[in-house]
Structure formats: C-alpha cells, structure tokens
Amino acid sequence: MSESLTFLAVHAHPDDEASSTGGSFPLLASQGVRTVLVTCTNGEHGDAAGGVKPDEAGHDPDEVAELRREELDRACEILHIDRLVRLGYRDSGMDGWPQNNHEQSFWQTPVAEAAEKLLVVLREERPQVIMTYNDFGFYGHPDHIQAHRITMAAVAQLDYEPTVYFNAIPKSVFRQWRQRRREAGEDVPDDDDTNNFGTEDDDIAAIIDVAATNGLKFDALAAHASQIGEGSFWMQMGREKYVATNVTEWFVRATNPLGLTGVVNDLFAGYR
Numbered sequence: 069m070s071e072s073l074t075f076l077a078v079h080a081h082p083d084d085e086a087s088s089t090g091g092s093f094p095l096l097a098s099q100g101v102r103t104v105l106v107t108c109t110n111g112e113h114g115d116a117a118g119g120v121k122p123d124e125a126g127h128d129p130d131e132v133a134e135l136r137r138e139e140l141d142r143a144c145e146i147l148h149i150d151r152l153v154r155l156g157y158r159d160s161g162m163d164g165w166p167q168n169n170h171e172q173s174f175w176q177t178p179v180a181e182a183a184e185k186l187l188v189v190l191r192e193e194r195p196q197v198i199m200t201y202n203d204f205g206f207y208g209h210p211d212h213i214q215a216h217r218i219t220m221a222a223v224a225q226l227d228y229e230p231t232v233y234f235n236a237i238p239k240s241v242f243r244q245w246r247q248r249r250r251e252a253g254e255d256v257p258d259d260d261d262t263n264n265f266g267t268e269d270d271d272i273a274a275i276i277d278v279a280a281t282n283g284l285k286f287d288a289l290a291a292h293a294s295q296i297g298e299g300s301f302w303m304q305m306g307r308e309k310y311v312a313t314n315v316t317e318w319f320v321r322a323t324n325p326l327g328l329t330g331v332v333n334d335l336f337a338g339y340r
C-alpha cells in the first residue's frame with residue numbers, strides 16, 4: 069500500500085510512552101512509520117529531583133513539571149518520535165489524592181473539552197493506528213482513565229475509523245513475574261484474583277517482539293531519571309538483563325475496522 073502510515077499514542081504522563089510503548093515506537097520508526105506522541109499532563113505530581121515525594125517538603129509541582137519536560141524531550145529523541153504534542157493538563161495525582169480535585173487537573177477537565185484538543189491533532193495526522201489505555205486506565209490512575217476517555221471520544225468524531233489498541237500485560241506474565249520473585253526468596257502472595265490490571269491471555273490481540281529496540285526502551289526509561297532513578301527496579305536490573313528479558317509488548321484491540329482475526333505481531337497488520 070502506498071498510503072503513508074502513522075502511529076499515534078495518547079499517554080497520560082511523561083514516562084508512560086517509555087514504559088508501555090518504548091519498544092514499539094522505535095520499531096515502527098525503523099519501518100518507516102511516522103510516530104506521534106500525545107502526552108496529556110505535565111506530570112507535576114511525580115517525584116521531584118532527589119526522589120522527593122509529592123507530599124514531602126521541598127516538592128515544587130512546577131519545578132517537577134519543568135524537569136519532566138526536559139526528560140520527555142530526551143526520551144522522544146531516543147525513541148525516534150517524530151512529533152510530540154503536550155496537551156498541558158495538570159497532573160491529577162493518584163486515585164484519592166486531593167490533587168484529583170484541582171480545578172486545572174486533567175481529571176476535572178470535561179472530556180469533551182480535552183477530546184476537542186486531541187481531535188485537532190488526530191485530524192492533522194490521520195493515524196491508522198492509535199494506542200491508549202483501557203477504561204480502567206490500565207491500573208486505575210485517574211489521568212490514565214481520562215486519557216482513555218478523551219481518546220475514545222475524539223476517535224468517535226473522526227470521519228474514518230482507526231484501529232485502536234490498549235496496552236496490556238497478560239495474566240500469565242504477571243504469574244511468571246511473581247514466581248520469579250518467589251524463587252529469588254521474596255514472600256509474594258498469589259494475588260491472581262485481586263490483581264485486576266492483568267489481561268486474560270485470550271484477550272491479547274497483538275504480541276509485539278521488541279527485542280530489536282528494547283535497548284532504546286531502557287535508555288528512554290533511564291532518561292526519566294527523576295521518576296525511574298538508580299534505585300528503581302529497572303535500573304537495578306541493568307541494561308543488559310533488561311534487554312535480554314523484556315522483549316515483548318502486548319495489546320488488546322479496541323476497534324477493528326479491518327476485521328482482523330486472531331493474534332497479530334505487527335500493530336500495522338492489515339495496513340501494509
């Protein structure tokens with residue numbers, strides 16, 4: 069097909085593009101696909117420099133946003149992202165935090181208003197494939213839920229139907245991770261029933277091999293140093309082990325205009 073291909077991901081905070089699509093972005097770029105990232109919030113309520121938490125003295129939300137702005141720029145270079153659009157909303161904090169109620173927070177922004185801003189970008193880019201989170205925001209964070217809502221609201225107003233994917237981690241993979249931690253001597257409860265952010269394996273629709281690009285994914289995670297510091301799980305693992313073990317990204321198909329069936333191993337399956 070001669071039509072040019074565009075991938076667009078709608079993420080909640082700086083660093084989400086790296087953790088959930090950090091392999092897929094450079095992989096698609098290497099295949100000649102145009103890549104666009106929309107980041108909804110400035111991430112004001114992440115950690116400040118030095119690991120200072122949002123409820124601790126010395127945490128200045130605006131300084132954090134500025135720091136994360138630079139980190140996101142660097143991550144976009146690493147991941148070969150062609151265009152970054154910041155919607156510029158204020159981070160809403162985790163579920164139940166008082167920041168949820170801040171009048172400029174993403175969570176308090178009417179869905180239609182934010183969807184309208186996203187729609188401008190979608191109309192300019194006309195991506196065939198869009199990635200965001202499921203209606204639980206993958207793990208219940210208000211900004212992730214809101215990213216889902218504005219994406220679906222904007223997509224519904226397009227004059228064509230793109231293929232929409234939600235990021236996912238299969239329940240079987242969570243089980244393996246828990247097992248590995250047990251083998252390493254940790255006391256890990258088998259919380260399969262309460263773990264509501266894993267996806268049933270049968271619902272996974274795209275399994276992407278990112279072995280060729282997961283080194284860049286690690287580097288992009290490392291670029292978000294204020295959030296994913298030296299002491300974090302991934303940085304402790306180290307690049308070599310990370311690259312050897314984190315070789316897959318999984319997605320669920322939310323819309324299916326091409327009538328794809330079964331599991332695909334390319335987010336642009338059917339388009340090329």
Ligand SMILES: [Zn+2]
Nearest residue numbers: 080081084209
């Ligand atoms: Zn996030």
